[in-house]
Amino acid sequence: MRNERLRGYLDVILLSILLEGDSYGYDIAQQVSDQTHGALAIKEGSLYPALKRLEANRFIEGYWGTDKDSGPRRRYYRITDRGKSHLRKLQEEWNAEQRLLSVFFDKVVPE
């Protein structure tokens, strides 16, 4: 999968990861890689701006990790109710989109 294909899907990916529990940037990227068996890699240059965008739109809320976390500081995020309904909406749009595009993608190429 050309990674550019993330365009437009990144928000859903991030929100759906946070649906399963609070997490922070670096870990989210690893979850995505794990859940797609390495097929999808979110780049840092996409990830952190996206998280800020989602936070600015109040789809997620960020907070700094507690002292007992080891390593560099981590900024955790939790999904908001607003974020959940946004996610639902995006999922529905995606389904509609797939049905629409299948008109073209399902056409059989002869030979």
Add this chain to the structure above:
Amino acid sequence: MRNERLRGYLDVILLSILLEGDSYGYDIAQQVSDQTHGALAIKEGSLYPALKRLEANRFIEGYWGTDKDSGPRRRYYRITDRGKSHLRKLQEEWNAEQRLLSVFFDKVVPE
């Protein structure tokens, strides 16, 4: 469907339209609109550059309409064998992509 979502899919749409017979820009746009019941509208600013791009890559071949065509001149396009195998490849990629993304899009949002 946000029209921006065409990004990456336009080539498949155009190639799959031409699979069913030679056509020209303006008519292709109408076929797309018809086949999606008006849900998808390809803008001229996307359409004509895309056709040139496909021609430059030898996925399609263009030729000017004959004298007996009425109205302004039309530039017809036919899909090449190279275009057909490209289309097949894009279709396969799309299917793989859908399977991949369904991991995130199928997650059920509670409440």
Add this chain to the structure above:
DNA sequence: CTCCAAACATAGCCTATCTATGTATGTTGC
């Protein structure tokens, strides 16, 4: 004490689509 992974951050780039505009041709109504 050095080196590397974890973790966050951001400036600038890339590129496919869109907006807006322009041109030319044929048809329809009056």
Add this chain to the structure above:
DNA sequence: GCAACATACATAGATAGGCTATGTTTGGAG
């Protein structure tokens, strides 16, 4: 016959979201 409109192609510039490249800080391994 001519104004108004739909057809048809074309393109310059804007937009936007993901990527490249780079930088910083912190802690653990050897």
